Amino acid sequence: MGKIVLGPHEIQGILDSIHDAIMAIDLQGKIILMNKGAERIVGIPYKECLGRDVLDVVPTSRLPRVLKERKPELNRQQKVGDISIVTNRMPVFNEKGELVGAVAVFRDITEVKELAKKITNLKEVQATLESIFNATVDAISVVDHEGKGIMINPAYKKLTGYTERDVIGKPADVDIAEGESVHLQVLKTRQPVKGVKLRVGATGKEVIVDAAPLIVDNKLKGSVAVIHDISEIKRLHDELDKAKRIIRKLEAKYTFDDIIAEELNMKMAIEQAKNAAITPATVLLRGESGTGKELFAHAIHNASNRKYNQFVRVNCAAIADNLLESELFGYVDGAFTGAKRGGKKGLFSQANGGTIFLDEIGEISLNLQAKLLRVLQEREIVPVGDTKPQTVDVRVIAATNVNLEEAIKAGKFREDLYYRISVVPIFIPPLRKRKKEIKPLTYHLIKKFNQEYGRSIQGIDDEALQILESYHWRGNVRELENVIGRAIINMNYNETIITPNHLPNLTNEKFNIDIKVPKSTTVKSLSAVLDDVEKEYIQKVLILNNFNKTKTAKDLNISIRSLYNKIEKYGLQ
Numbered sequence: 001m002g003k004i005v006l007g008p009h010e011i012q013g014i015l016d017s018i019h020d021a022i023m024a025i026d027l028q029g030k031i032i033l034m035n036k037g038a039e040r041i042v043g044i045p046y047k048e049c050l051g052r053d054v055l056d057v058v059p060t061s062r063l064p065r066v067l068k069e070r071k072p073e074l075n076r077q078q079k080v081g082d083i084s085i086v087t088n089r090m091p092v093f094n095e096k097g098e099l100v101g102a103v104a105v106f107r108d109i110t111e112v113k114e115l116a117k118k119i120t121n122l123k124e125v126q127a128t129l130e131s132i133f134n135a136t137v138d139a140i141s142v143v144d145h146e147g148k149g150i151m152i153n154p155a156y157k158k159l160t161g162y163t164e165r166d167v168i169g170k171p172a173d174v175d176i177a178e179g180e181s182v183h184l185q186v187l188k189t190r191q192p193v194k195g196v197k198l199r200v201g202a203t204g205k206e207v208i209v210d211a212a213p214l215i216v217d218n219k220l221k222g223s224v225a226v227i228h229d230i231s232e233i234k235r236l237h238d239e240l241d242k243a244k245r246i247i248r249k250l251e252a253k254y255t256f257d258d259i260i261a262e263e264l265n266m267k268m269a270i271e272q273a274k275n276a277a278i279t280p281a282t283v284l285l286r287g288e289s290g291t292g293k294e295l296f297a298h299a300i301h302n303a304s305n306r307k308y309n310q311f312v313r314v315n316c317a318a319i320a321d322n323l324l325e326s327e328l329f330g331y332v333d334g335a336f337t338g339a340k341r342g343g344k345k346g347l348f349s350q351a352n353g354g355t356i357f358l359d360e361i362g363e364i365s366l367n368l369q370a371k372l373l374r375v376l377q378e379r380e381i382v383p384v385g386d387t388k389p390q391t392v393d394v395r396v397i398a399a400t401n402v403n404l405e406e407a408i409k410a411g412k413f414r415e416d417l418y419y420r421i422s423v424v425p426i427f428i429p430p431l432r433k434r435k436k437e438i439k440p441l442t443y444h445l446i447k448k449f450n451q452e453y454g455r456s457i458q459g460i461d462d463e464a465l466q467i468l469e470s471y472h473w474r475g476n477v478r479e480l481e482n483v484i485g486r487a488i489i490n491m492n493y494n495e496t497i498i499t500p501n502h503l504p505n506l507t508n509e510k511f512n513i514d515i516k517v518p519k520s521t522t523v524k525s526l527s528a529v530l531d532d533v534e535k536e537y538i539q540k541v542l543i544l545n546n547f548n549k550t551k552t553a554k555d556l557n558i559s560i561r562s563l564y565n566k567i568e569k570y571g572l573q
């Protein structure tokens with residue numbers, strides 16, 4: 001075979017056919033060789049470059065340096081104008097090993113770089129999407145176009161109890177406990193679906209699923225489903241229901257089990273109340289202030305067959321007389337100035353099917369007594385401004401601490417109403433006649449305050465208990481409640497037993513009602529000081545009057561309603 005000898009023209013032809021760029025210089029740094037590839041990058045026809053100093057053509061060239069150092073530089077990145085290149089530079093030696101020049105072989109990597117940038121961006125997007133995918137509380141599952149599982153997120157695993165091993169590569173319906181796979185539906189129809197109810201996972205959790213097709217370049221690639229756990233919503237719903245039931249019950253929160261009764265007189269009162277509860281009879285609860293009349297009213301309602309219906313309490317003393325009628329019986333549109341448009345339902349109507357508790361019935365006006373009598377006789381109410389009577393089915397429980405017999409004598413209470421309401425009178429004995437109950441009541445109250453104040457009081461010592469047992473208890477259980485509450489406030493956090501030291505001063509003598517202006521280091525406004533004094537004074541007169549509000553209001557020369565407002569304002573009792 002003959003040796004092929006290549007002339008400079010052929011060599012140039014070969015060099016030009018190489019996509020990579022080539023450029024060589026001699027010892028003087030003059031360009032002696034260059035191909036089309038280099039021309040494309042340099043942007044100057046190579047014929048114009050030949051013989052020119054390389055730094056003239058490519059000011060950033062490092063070929064002169066390679067020449068000087070006699071060392072190759074491989075895989076270096078560099079800029080030529082706007083173009084990024086990657087280049088290998090090498091010194092060139094002749095057969096004798098003498099340095100004759102340097103050559104660079106390089107290529108345009110602008111596109112590659114752009115691509116790399118895009119990939120980096122993609123990676124960032126992917127990382128962002130991945131963290132969203134992993135962090136979202138909604139479970140997500142993705143299947144491919146054949147319906148085989150390809151991706152699930154941690155929320156999915158938590159919800160279904162399944163792991164990648166159970167679903168990846170498996171048919172779309174592996175996780176379904178009840179219902180049809182939405183993935184398959186989406187793949188079939190290429191349409192999104194929303195709000196499908198299913199049961200998924202090993203435990204068959206109730207979920208709502210939304211799913212959508214994954215379409216890339218008009219090709220169906222799969223389906224993605226977002227699964228919302230509704231068992232949690234259901235649980236919250238149930239909880240809300242429960243809370244609502246409790247609130248409803250709070251309207252009549254006590255039962256006979258909540259009433260402490262150790263003495264015969266109290267046990268008898270409870271027995272009477274229990275017997276009355278199961279009849280529709282009107283009950284009149286009588287007893288001093290704070291003996292537990294309200295407690296009894298709740299218990300009677302809850303032991304009656306009306307317990308699932310409303311228990312409506314009306315404090316007859318606290319509502320102004322001119323309002324009481326419309327409050328009780330309601331009114332029709334335009335009944336009086338200031339009336340709500342469309343009228344208003346009265347408390348009797350609200351209590352329909354249930355119980356109405358007319359507290360402090362001894363305080364209502366003669367005018368209203370007449371109207372109430374009619375209601376009790378006819379079982380009908382007439383809303384204010386109306387003429388048509390409405391039938392109501394309401395059980396009435398009334399309560400009073402007023403001596404009604406005396407009120408009748410004084411012409412303040414209608415005798416006929418008295419007989420109507422006291423079908424079943426129940427007398428609740430005062431605490432001073434229920435000495436045996438002081439201990440269990442005290443423990444009951446300690447428990448209650450522990451819960452309210454977050455304390456852990458264990459009990460009361462004998463000496464302190466004896467003080468309580470020998471006290472007169474004008475204010476009955478409510479006063480006992482006050483005393484225990486104050487004792488607990490007097491206790492340090494490390495003290496767990498109530499001792500005489502903790503008890504407020506209990507004397508059976510008339511109270512010294514000289515009011516001292518409370519000592520205060522900071523200057524208070526006059527109205528604040530007056531409020532303090534008013535509060536203290538009312539509290540003392542209340543105690544002085546055995547918590548009888550009618551008497552207290554009279555002594556203070558204010559209306560009973562105004563007294564109620566102040567009691568509420570200062571949180572007395």
Ligand SMILES: Nc1ncnc2c1ncn2[C@@H]1O[C@H](COP(=O)(O)OP(=O)(O)OP(=O)(O)O)[C@@H](O)[C@H]1O
Nearest residue numbers: 258259260288289290291292293294295401477478
């Ligand atoms: N036997 C009891 N067992 C447990 N707690 C009781 C008992 N008697 C009364 N109480 C408590 O004492 C407080 C006063 O009771 P309640 O409000 O029923 O009295 P009242 O007779 O309606 O008083 P007033 O006439 O002042 O309205 C309440 O906090 C109640 O829970």
Ligand SMILES: [Mg+2]
Nearest residue numbers: 290293294359
């Ligand atoms: Mg009461």
